Amino acid sequence: MDLCLNNGNLIYRSGTQQARVLTESWVSQNLYCPRCGNLNINKFPNNKPVADFYCPVCSNQFELKSKNGSLGKKVNDGAYEKMIERITSNENPDFLFMSYSKSELVVKDLILVPKHFFVPELIEKRKPLADTARRAGWVGCNILLEKIPQQGRVEIITNGIIINRNDVISKVNIGQKLEVKELNTRGWMMDILNCVNKIDDNIFSLNQVYGFEKELRIKHPKNNNIKPKIRQQLQFLRDKGLIEFLGEGMYRKKQL
Numbered sequence: 001m002d003l004c005l006n007n008g009n010l011i012y013r014s015g016t017q018q019a020r021v022l023t024e025s026w027v028s029q030n031l032y033c034p035r036c037g038n039l040n041i042n043k044f045p046n047n048k049p050v051a052d053f054y055c056p057v058c059s060n061q062f063e064l065k066s067k068n069g070s071l072g073k074k075v076n077d078g079a080y081e082k083m084i085e086r087i088t089s090n091e092n093p094d095f096l097f098m099s100y101s102k103s104e105l106v107v108k109d110l111i112l113v114p115k116h117f118f119v120p121e122l123i124e125k126r127k128p129l130a131d132t133a134r135r136a137g138w139v140g141c142n143i144l145l146e147k148i149p150q151q152g153r154v155e156i157i158t159n160g161i162i163i164n165r166n167d168v169i170s171k172v173n174i175g176q177k178l179e180v181k182e183l184n185t186r187g188w189m190m191d192i193l194n195c196v197n198k199i200d201d202n203i204f205s206l207n208q209v210y211g212f213e214k215e216l217r218i219k220h221p222k223n224n225n226i227k228p229k230i231r232q233q234l235q236f237l238r239d240k241g242l243i244e245f246l247g248e249g250m251y252r253k254k255q256l
């Protein structure tokens with residue numbers, strides 16, 4: 001894998017288009033399939049708006065979002081309504097988030113967020129464009145990367161360092177166990193996962209997770225059964241092999 005963005009044929013005038021050509025050709029030339037490990041993923045023809053890339057072996061689809069500088073807490077994306085529609089229809093591709101340096105023409109960071117880690121809460125509505133804008137009233141969105149649990153952020157390149165391919169694929173596979181089709185359940189799973197991730201110790205108690213009750217109540221004001229919900233999701237994480245029940249309200253992190 002070569003981190004340089006090929007500067008060979010910059011024939012596009014607009015900066016955005018230029019960046020798109022550079023980053024997309026980088027992915028075509030350098031990236032393996034982070035799901036099955038196939039040595040390359042292919043670009044869809046431009047008139048196919050479904051996603052940007054697909055794996056010729058496992059058929060998984062990928063969409064690339066890239067930005068100059070660092071990835072930060074959020075990444076700009078297209079129309080808000082369209083994004084929510086895609087997430088709720090379960091037709092999302094996996095997302096690849098890339099940051100690059102425009103001046104050095106190198107890739108800095110690349111993370112994969114598998115589709116089943118997307119919930120509407122990750123999508124922030126932006127202010128409608130002003131009346132003076134060409135597309136007045138158009139509403140875009142931001143993807144809130146900071147809200148994605150670490151299990152759903154698979155690092156492929158971090159700060160210019162290429163992560164071992166087998167480690168990437170095994171992390172994708174662990175995360176795959178957390179696939180939940182139903183959106184509300186998926187949201188709860190991610191919330192409880194985020195809580196467990198915030199506990200530093202490997203061994204933790206049910207009471208420590210109950211400590212997040214207030215925070216969860218604000219997110220789910222209509223739910224009066226926060227504690228049972230917490231226990232249910234811990235059971236889910238146990239069934240998936242991510243945590244272990246030690247008895248007497250104690251748990252151990254296994255693959256977290």
Ligand SMILES: [Zn+2]
Binds near residue numbers: 035036056057058
């Ligand atoms: Zn594949």
